[in-house]
Amino acid sequence: MATLRDHIQEVEQWIDQPSAGDEFDIELAPDYLLETSVIEVLEDGVLLEADDAAIDLLRRHGHVLEEIG
Numbered sequence: 001m002a003t004l005r006d007h008i009q010e011v012e013q014w015i016d017q018p019s020a021g022d023e024f025d026i027e028l029a030p031d032y033l034l035e036t037s038v039i040e041v042l043e044d045g046v047l048l049e050a051d052d053a054a055i056d057l058l059r060r061h062g063h064v065l066e067e068i069g
Contacts, residue, residue, distance in 0.1 A: 018046055028061045 018024070018038045024032040024046075034054055040047040050058075 017041070024048055026058075028057065028063075032057065032061070034058070 002057055018041055020038055022038045024036050024038050026036070028034060034052055034057060035050045036054065038046055039049050
């Protein structure tokens with residue numbers, strides 16, 4: 001039977017992990033905040049929603065992107 005401590009640890013672990021639909025903010029500079037959301041949590045990363053304007057903003061700030069397709 002699980003103890004109260006076990007339940008608390010499970011909840012703390014769940015809270016620290018993103019899930020689909022969560023809001024996700026990326027601060028690129030003091031005056032640039034990219035607001036997006038989590039589409040999917042993968043085994044090796046997190047897939048974020050981004051339109052062409054968001055991708056352009058990331059490129060202009062020198063971030064390397066992995067493109068699909």
